Amino acid sequence: MVHGQSRGVADDTAMIHALFRPRRGFAPVALALALSVPLGVGWAQAGPVPVAAQTEDDAYTRYELLAPGSGRFRIVYDVSATTPGATVYFNPIRKGSVASDERVTDRRTGRALKFDVVGTDVARAGGVADAEPDGRYIRVTLARPVPDGGEGRIRIEKTYADAKSYFEAGDRIVFDRSLGIKRNTVVMPPDYAPVSCNYPSQVLRAEDGRIVLSFWNDGPTPVPLRIEALRAGAFGAVPATLVTRLDERAAQTREIVYYLDDPDTHRFALTHDYTEARPGVGVYTNVVRAGSTVSNPSARDLDTGEMLPQQVRKGAGIGAAGGEMEGVTPETEAVLFRFDPPRAGESRRIRISETYTDGVRYRREGDALIWDRSFGRPSNAVVLPPGWALTSSAIPATISLTADRRVRLDFVNARPDEIGVLIVAHRVAATGDPR
Numbered sequence: 001m002v003h004g005q006s007r008g009v010a011d012d013t014a015m016i017h018a019l020f021r022p023r024r025g026f027a028p029v030a031l032a033l034a035l036s037v038p039l040g041v042g043w044a045q046a047g048p049v050p051v052a053a054q055t056e057d058d059a060y061t062r063y064e065l066l067a068p069g070s071g072r073f074r075i076v077y078d079v080s081a082t083t084p085g086a087t088v089y090f091n092p093i094r095k096g097s098v099a100s101d102e103r104v105t106d107r108r109t110g111r112a113l114k115f116d117v118v119g120t121d122v123a124r125a126g127g128v129a130d131a132e133p134d135g136r137y138i139r140v141t142l143a144r145p146v147p148d149g150g151e152g153r154i155r156i157e158k159t160y161a162d163a164k165s166y167f168e169a170g171d172r173i174v175f176d177r178s179l180g181i182k183r184n185t186v187v188m189p190p191d192y193a194p195v196s197c198n199y200p201s202q203v204l205r206a207e208d209g210r211i212v213l214s215f216w217n218d219g220p221t222p223v224p225l226r227i228e229a230l231r232a233g234a235f236g237a238v239p240a241t242l243v244t245r246l247d248e249r250a251a252q253t254r255e256i257v258y259y260l261d262d263p264d265t266h267r268f269a270l271t272h273d274y275t276e277a278r279p280g281v282g283v284y285t286n287v288v289r290a291g292s293t294v295s296n297p298s299a300r301d302l303d304t305g306e307m308l309p310q311q312v313r314k315g316a317g318i319g320a321a322g323g324e325m326e327g328v329t330p331e332t333e334a335v336l337f338r339f340d341p342p343r344a345g346e347s348r349r350i351r352i353s354e355t356y357t358d359g360v361r362y363r364r365e366g367d368a369l370i371w372d373r374s375f376g377r378p379s380n381a382v383v384l385p386p387g388w389a390l391t392s393s394a395i396p397a398t399i400s401l402t403a404d405r406r407v408r409l410d411f412v413n414a415r416p417d418e419i420g421v422l423i424v425a426h427r428v429a430a431t432g433d434p435r
Helices: 007-018 120-125 238-245 318-322
Strands: 054-065 072-081 086-093 098-106 116-117 136-141 154-159 168-171 170-179 183-187 192-197 202-205 211-216 223-232 255-260 267-276 283-287 294-303 310-313 333-338 348-357 362-367 370-374 381-383 388-393 398-399 405-414 419-427
Touching: 072 086, 086 154, 098 116, 098 136, 098 168, 116 120, 136 154, 154 419, 168 238, 183 223, 183 348, 192 211, 211 223, 211 283, 255 370, 267 283, 283 348, 294 333, 310 318, 388 405
Parallel strands: 054 183, 255 381
Antiparallel strands: 054 072, 072 154, 086 136, 098 154, 116 136, 168 170, 170 223, 183 211, 192 223, 202 211, 255 267, 267 348, 283 333, 294 348, 310 333, 362 370, 370 419, 381 405, 388 419, 398 405
16 A cells, blocks of 8 residues: 555455454565576576464463472463464474473364474574574474464473573572563462562463462563562451452453544444454444444454354344343444354454544544544554654553554553553655655
8 A cells, every 4th residue: 555545444344354453464475486587497596485484472471380399390481373374383492401300282173283302503503593603492293384464373381491590599499581572461470479570560360369470561672570579377368349340461362453544534444353262152243432433344254264153133133143141231333243252262353343433432533534542452553644743641551553554543451451552643755755
């Protein structure tokens, strides 16, 4: 799409499946043989076929500290391979750690996946261009090739022995480790409670009573995390009236991206990624926010690329069609998306695409574009229309350019409440076009 070119709603809807998030960084696969190669030239003379760089998304790591003094901790690592067509994924084994008890599963089906341990040369040949010298990698064979614009979701479980990261210091246990993943959780051993943590974290209780520290890293560099804990004995239960306010933010997986049209139209397309793991649930109810109207709804299964059926319902018709009725009034409008219900141990990852019109929250005032909308999810992004420059953002965001040179703002809300996002933008002058 040409920078500055206007688009209609239909163009927005067709475009959002093809757009990728900048952090995924897809690399194209070159043609093995050009049409101009004369007859008689062998395949070997055409040179090797470049391999697409490995890309990934949605990474989340859970560290469960084992017996004090053992230097051992269990890791549960969820990640999505995003390189189109990829059939394998490489996960590095950190130097200085001794891995054991490895297990890999496909998160869609819960079934075990094949894997082996390979060296740097194999990882580089498989698309890990920055593989460290003398490195070791878990090579996972994916359950299915990654669909274009989709994901290959896997869970890697392993136990590390690393006395430099997890050790005792006097009467305390210490977990001291640099964590590069954006979403992390560290679980204390039974009967231990934290007395020191150098990075802002939620403090929660696991179902078995262990204390959990959980955080989003919204910065560009790894967190040099250090946690100290003391034995404090068994703990009582959290009051039932407070449980709903103590939900682990880092474990939440919803992601929303808003693609703004010209502000005079009050229109914006969006994609909403959602994971369903409740057995037997095969309908997602997407309630339209009051003051907005919805059009062009569609959805697909990110694991398979399959397009999913949908229907728009209002009021009591939402429940009659099998949708959830919590908070529904006679005037409530919702889009219902249907998919194959997961069984126990399975999950479904759905990408919903819609176009909204909202003249209150998205508008023009004078020559300024105004986006004024609250976000309740942890991961939200706004992509400005072509030809508009960011001039104000009330909430801190990371800023980048998309492949078609539109300004994108990514907001991480690590808190369990909403943030009031206010964005102001102005048109780029002809002489200010960065191209």
